[in-house]
Amino acid sequence: MRTASRFDTYKTWIDPVRQQALAKAYCPIVRVLLLPGAAYYLYVTWAHWRDETGLSLLILGSITSVTALCFLLIRQFMVSEESVTLARLELAGFIANLLIYFNVLIYTIMNFEQTKLIYFALMAVIFSTTGVTLRSTLFTIFLSLATLFWFASDLSPELFNQYVSIGVATAVASLCMATLLRKAIFRQIDARLLADKLTAKAQRLADTDMLTGVPNRRAVFEKIDYFVKQGRPFWMGILDLDGFKAINDVYGHIMGDRLLCAIVDRAKDINLEGVTFGRIGGDEFIAILPGTMTEEEVKRLGKDTIDAISSPYPMDLLELTIGASAGFAHFPSMGSSSAQLYEKADFALYKAKAHQRGQCILFDTAEDKEMKQAIEIERELRECDLENELFLLFQPQYSPSLQKVVSFEALARWQSPKLGLVQPDQFIRAAERSGHIRKVTGILFNKGLDALAKWPRDISFSFNLSAQDISDRSFILSLLSAIMKSGISPHRIEFEITETAVMSDLETSRQLLQTLRSSGCKIALDDFGSGYSSFEYLDQLPLDKVKIDRSFIRKVPHSDTSREIVAGVIGLCRKLDLRCVLEGVETESEMAILSPMKPDLIQGYLYGKPMKDSDARDMIDRQQEQSNHGNAAPDQHEGLSALS
Template identity: 40%
Template sequence: WFMAIPESAEPEELNQMILIRLHGTIWNHLMFGALYSGWAIQLFMTGDVSTQGLVVAFVGVSAFGIVLCLMHVRGAVVAYLGSALVPLIAFMWMSEETHFRTGAFIVIMVALVFVIVLNRYSRGFARMINQANLVKRQKLEAERLGKANLALANQDSLTGLANRRCFMSTLERRVNDVKSHRISGIAVGILDLDGFKLINDVYGHSAGDKLLVEVGRRLSALQSSRVYISRLGGDEFGIIVSNKMNDSELIEIGELLCDAIKAPFCVSGKKTHLGGSVGFAKWADQSDTGESLFEKADYALYHAKENERGGVIIFAAHHAEIIREVREVDRLMQDADFIDEMSLVFQPIVLPNTATTVGFEALARWNSPLLGNISPDVFIRSAERAGTINKITAFLLEKALGEAKKWPEDLFISFNLSMQDITSSEAMVRLIAIVNSSGFDPKRITFEVTETSIMDNYDTALLSLSLLKNMGCKIALDDFGTGYSSLSYVRALPLDKLKLDRSFITGIENSEDACSIVHTMVEMCQSLRLDCIVEGVETKDQLSILSAMGVKLIQGYYYSRPLCSNDAVDFVLEERRLDEFRESPMTQSDMAVIG
């Protein structure tokens, strides 16, 4: 036991120690055998016949015992037999006594049996050891491959950060740590890159991958014992912040991550810029799970991208109320009859100089008997998640064209299409069939699409819009300026109109910068020979400023809120009666009556 080899020894050191021990054992038994043989010969020479017989018997028994004990060390056995028996056998054989030679012959036979048995056992033992070593090597290789596979399964191959699978498992562990009070709190965040899709499409996927690698490198440098970052997929990154912190500290972390992304990138030899939006959700109580925290962070991110692009939003109580509403809407979407509860309203699109209505935008409304009026933003997103948006679009388009047939023939109708509408060949075939069967002139139809819906699948969207354009329909880019706003895309798309988002109009009366931005956009539309429609006009001052800029079409509450179908018809007819009245010659008596 005092010569035991420590288990902590390294493999090379272990092998070296074993070899030294083996060599020592062999030499020890070689010398012991020589001394033993000398002692036996001396006794044999001086003893009587009975003593000589005992010597032979003792030597044989000793040899048997040593061979039995050292069968696993063949070299030591051979060394002992060679040094102990060979001299004794030689001495006995050279003796003139017949019984000595007979004894020598017996010893030789016994020695041969020992050697044969030893050899067979040694080969079997060697095979067993080799097999054990092979199994050990295979086990080590399996462990190595297992670790490598685990690393591959948990690591994003592009950025080197942890992947979504690892993120979710880490999140569950952190949640359990909070529940068991090993850490004081946790916050989950999702960071989404703003503008990556555009760069990826313009410069190619290879450049996009290089950009993601650099983003991963920058974010990785910001990791710490408290901040864990992974790539969830695409241009989204997950964040886990361990231990409790207040909102300002959490926002500071989010802004630090966004600032790292805002630094210029070099793509194909050119400098380009990205932005980032972050949504956070903090641990509230024991009812929170990893999945619920992730869902809350995802909603906070959506809110940031919709309202504060490039900012950091922390999930709050009013967001929870919205999520509950969304879940209720999702549940109602499973009802086959929900579509019958939907209706349309129509908001006038007006020439500002003459206050003449030239068209209406059809807007979807859902008045649920259970939830009341549901916001279009909510039920449209819910329909997109549920995969029912194409069905809703077809139903509402057919209904809208039926109502528009009641209007004067010089009015157009503007109708919104979702991303799933313009990226689905089946949906496009159905929409085209509805237009063709409606009896409504396609030239009086304007289909509105958002920048984001086009960028998500540009090639398919371009094909769909071209099909609608070839039918005679017009195409408008909605909410221009809130998404990618790339002039190269504006020029490439078959557009007829641009609609400026209402966010550019807010505060235009008091902001020279806002005026300059809108004026630049209006001039751009004029240079591209596109009609410019400004949304969200609510005051006379806004109208005056826009008219002075040369804006041709406006839409907003200043002229009218969205109207039901009958009210829209009455609105136009009343407007035209007033126009005819103003243009007709009036007598003094007429004036007196009016007075």
């Protein structure tokens, strides 16, 4: 046990943490000695004024009063609990003990009384608890007992032997007390350091993403809140992976986890001083950049990170590729709290994913009003009763060759009690951004199936899918499950997709669309001609129908080029055995120009505005009645007036 104690003592001197802990433990002991000690020596000073005179009063009164003053000064300036160190505390305790010793020594020299030699033994006991370190304790105990023996040496042998016995007993008791006290303090220190170590480890675990080892959401936002509180400028960036879910679905979560770790390693290799990079969930990461960086530097760093992440990853026999987009906001110029900054960085990220995938976008303060409106819509989406507030309108698709309506496109609508009628593009974007799009799509699709079940079997309907819808295999399977439960033939259902919906992950989209088509459903490419590479999708996607964007139709009356483009696409679809829909036909003059091109289907106000399910059934009933009477389908004017 003595060996362990000596080793602990040695460690205390070489370990700054243990030294500081020992100082903290001994500080209250020394402070407790000093304040009552000062009061005691003030009392002794008064006693000397009462009992002493002349030179004796001057010497003894001066020593005791100086001692009281020194005790107060030492307590105030040398053993402050806020700034105490072991060296300073040892010096303070040593000085205090020497002052006590010299007070007793001078008094004994000037007023020797044999019975008061016991004071030196009592001092040794006091010094055993106030010596702070073992060396100062041993020195003061030795000094006190040596002085006791020095004075006792002038006494009779019998008395001297008695004081020797008292001194030895005092030495043993003092050393035992010093050893026990230090052992207790060392155990307390070790227990405290162990607790601190375990607390720090638990804190690290609580603040660390267990998969990747980088700071987690809690740790990152604590740091952001600290910077905000300190008023320190910084950039907050949110980085989201493009196509990660497809890798999880195809190769499994183990491969997905390995890929996330590899992505973090790539990001950490871009070593920039002061940057914090963390994971806040799924395939979403966050970065905190020093506020001294300019917008161009932030964009460049974001682009470098995206480029590094987007390089191929060799994984066993595979080589995986993934993309990323990022959005940034600045404190304090773009927000005054972590919540505001996150909303704005997330809004910038959504802009990047919607329009500039693979890029780093900074929040534009000019979009603040748009963002607040989007956040309000998102809030209502979370809190409202979507089942009762969402509904569909149906716009007919007219076949000129059959002279009747053969299909309807289902158009999403939301009537909010608080916001009123919300524009479809607004709440669809908000639903995508907030993660509610699959819930919205599911509710609307079931309403569409309910309407379709009431229509004749020769009438079909088309339903729009978002980018998130066609990147989620389980959601696509849930749509097929709903079709099977409804008992409706899949051939009556057509799913519309846009170029922007498939461009982020063409291969995954192609596979899931093929799953829908294999079940019997039809696939239509919407807004054809409005993108950059639509013709590529004609070759790569499993399509049944193409819808020519209305921007071409509007130019048909006064643009020869637009007429040739429309005619060319109609002819191309015919050769590829694809149905072709002309969107946005609103006037008879447009139809007169388009008729010679022999379009397959027409959709526009000329043949019907978006209508409720009941109005769609009325149109179908009138059409059937006229067919049963052997008459042609209603002319364009009649159809238009009935639906307006």
